[in-house]
Amino acid sequence: MLGIDSKAVALATASAALSFVLCKRHFERLADAERRRRYEDRKSFKSKSDAAAKERGLPSGTKLDDVTTGGVYLWDVERLGRYEHECILANIRRHPGRAEATRAYLRAGPRQKLHFNPVDVNAAIVTCGGLCPGLNNVIREVTRSLYHLYGIKGKVYGIVGGYKGFYDPNTPPINLSVDSVENIHHEGGTILGSSRGGFELDKICEFIKSKKISQLYVIGGDGTHRGAFSIHEECMERGLHVAVAGIPKTIDNDVDYIDRSFGFISSVEAAQSAIRAAKVEASCNLPNGVGIVKLMGRSSGFIAAHATLGSGDVDLCLVPEVPIVLEGSTGCLPHLWRRVKKNGYAVVVVAEGAGEEILGESSETDASGNKKLPQIGEFMKKAINEYFHKQGEEATVKYIDPSYMIRSVPANATDTLYCMQLAQNAVHGTMAGFTGFSVGLCNNKTCLLPIPEMVLTSPRQMNPQGR
Numbered sequence: 181m182l183g184i185d186s187k188a189v190a191l192a193t194a195s196a197a198l199s200f201v202l203c204k205r206h207f208e209r210l211a212d213a214e215r216r217r218r219y220e221d222r223k224s225f226k227s228k229s230d231a232a233a234k235e236r237g238l239p240s241g242t243k244l245d246d247v248t249t250g251g252v253y254l255w256d257v258e259r260l261g262r263y264e265h266e267c268i269l270a271n272i273r274r275h276p277g278r279a280e281a282t283r284a285y286l287r288a289g290p291r292q293k294l295h296f297n298p299v300d301v302n303a304a305i306v307t308c309g310g311l312c313p314g315l316n317n318v319i320r321e322v323t324r325s326l327y328h329l330y331g332i333k334g335k336v337y338g339i340v341g342g343y344k345g346f347y348d349p350n351t352p353p354i355n356l357s358v359d360s361v362e363n364i365h366h367e368g369g370t371i372l373g374s375s376r377g378g379f380e381l382d383k384i385c386e387f388i389k390s391k392k393i394s395q396l397y398v399i400g401g402d403g404t405h406r407g408a409f410s411i412h413e414e415c416m417e418r419g420l421h422v423a424v425a426g427i428p429k430t431i432d433n434d435v436d437y438i439d440r441s442f443g444f445i446s447s448v449e450a451a452q453s454a455i456r457a458a459k460v461e462a463s464c465n466l467p468n469g470v471g472i473v474k475l476m477g478r479s480s481g482f483i484a485a486h487a488t489l490g491s492g493d494v495d496l497c498l499v500p501e502v503p504i505v506l507e508g509s510t511g512c513l514p515h516l517w518r519r520v521k522k523n524g525y526a527v528v529v530v531a532e533g534a535g536e537e538i539l540g541e542s543s544e545t546d547a548s549g550n551k552k553l554p555q556i557g558e559f560m561k562k563a564i565n566e567y568f569h570k571q572g573e574e575a576t577v578k579y580i581d582p583s584y585m586i587r588s589v590p591a592n593a594t595d596t597l598y599c600m601q602l603a604q605n606a607v608h609g610t611m612a613g614f615t616g617f618s619v620g621l622c623n624n625k626t627c628l629l630p631i632p633e634m635v636l637t638s639p640r641q642m643n644p645q646g647r
């Protein structure tokens with residue numbers, strides 16, 4: 181009798197284990213299929229944009245023949261010996277068994293020979309796109325470097341309200357001086373103002389010509405950089421003697437090629453207070469407190485993931501790179517339920533771009549053509565409430581959206597230093613005559629980067645399986 185019972189128990193246990201494994205495999209297969217679909221989508225998007233770039237005649241950026249005239253600074257390492265410039269190896273990682281092309285970027289820094297005579301230099305600075313901690317630091321340091329490091333005698337125009345400020349009579353440019361920028365780095369935002377949309381190349385070039393501007397500093401994300409490169413090309417076309425430098429800005433940290441974008445660390449830090457608030461709210465509000473914090477990150481979850489790991493208080497982090505599974509053995513709702521049952525509360529961080537696979541893509545866009553995002557934070561709040569209700573209990577969900585609060589803070593000390601390095605090196609680059617480049621930290625060294633290449637693979641995403 182005993183023997184039969186234990187056999188039955190063993191059989192039942194084995195069949196339960198088998199159905200658990202099968203169920204788990206099923207969900208893993210679904211998740212794999214979803215990941216695959218997103219990968220294919222990304223790949224086809226990239227090949228389309230590569231093809232579009234080719235059609236528009238953008239340089240492929242793999243070769244550079246003449247360092248003093250070109251606008252592209254991606255080098256074949258074998259050819260480096262021909263030039264008297266220091267380079268930084270870019271792709272230092274080697275995949276076993278895969279031959280890898282070696283690339284390097286020109287190292288940023290002051291050059292012995294100046295291309296521009298400081299006496300003749302007039303410059304302009306413009307900030308475009310969303311805000312980011314450190315914008316004022318970059319404006320300050322570009323202005324100070326021009327006047328202090330190179331002693332320029334001309335004007336530095338601050339273009340007001342983004343690209344439109346080049347030609348909008350309602351927002352005329354302002355003069356930037358060492359005195360006027362002295363204290364701006366203590367404030368968040370940009371003293372110049374910013375905007376999306378509005379890029380009239382002809383009018384921008386007219387302004388550059390009429391004010392005899394020989395150096396243009398463009399601070400912005402991938403959209404802004406596309407604009408900067410068009411200005412560089414058009415200036416070349418028109419024979420205008422102008423050096424155009426981009427300084428990559430985005431709290432999303434999604435500009436490719438660079439170690440990180442300025443302001444990112446300050447934003448991650450600013451997000452900590454929102455996460456702490458969510459934890460306090462969740463742990464004090466009964467029954468079953470859940471605090472949700474939505475952070476920015478249009479197509480990548482860098483801020484959400486870094487803020488999560490930096491806080492150590494988050495039970496669930498949702499990012500665009502990983503499809504959301506709501507229910508089932510790997511589902512986030514049962515996971516939250518278990519965390520609440522164990523600890524009494526739970527904290528969730530969600531990147532604004534997460535969950536498009538559930539909520540669908542919006543057809544609406546902002547003035548620059550960036551697509552608007554579905555409301556993932558509100559959706560998760562509803563889903564959590566409903567799930568707890570289905571389990572026969574109620575949840576107390578508090579939803580915090582600190583998005584604009586975390587990107588409007590002043591830069592912290594680390595970003596202040598980084599902004600200074602970027603701004604100074606942008607000025608070193610333009611004074612030496614480089615144009616159509618951007619500047620950024622690559623393998624912890626400041627480099628001059630090729631804009632067409634940089635924007636081709638931006639926005640970048642995190643590798644959820646990465647180390």
Ligand SMILES: Nc1ncnc2c1ncn2[C@@H]1O[C@H](COP(=O)(O)OP(=O)(O)OP(=O)(O)O)[C@@H](O)[C@H]1O
Pocket residue numbers: 308309310311342343344375376377378379400401402403404405406407408410429430431547548550
């Ligand atoms: N392909 C392009 N060519 C010329 N200008 C562009 C292009 N794409 C965007 N712009 C212009 O660049 C500016 C900023 O673009 P956008 O609003 O997309 O922000 P961004 O630079 O990508 O920064 P963020 O990371 O904050 O979104 C806008 O004025 C927009 O019109």
Ligand SMILES: O=P(O)(O)OC[C@H]1O[C@](O)(CO)[C@@H](O)[C@@H]1O
Pocket residue numbers: 309310311376401430431432476477478532546587
């Ligand atoms: O609401 P705005 O100002 O257009 O900006 C929102 C977007 O800007 C970003 O911060 C990028 O600059 C994204 O994370 C976000 O989606």
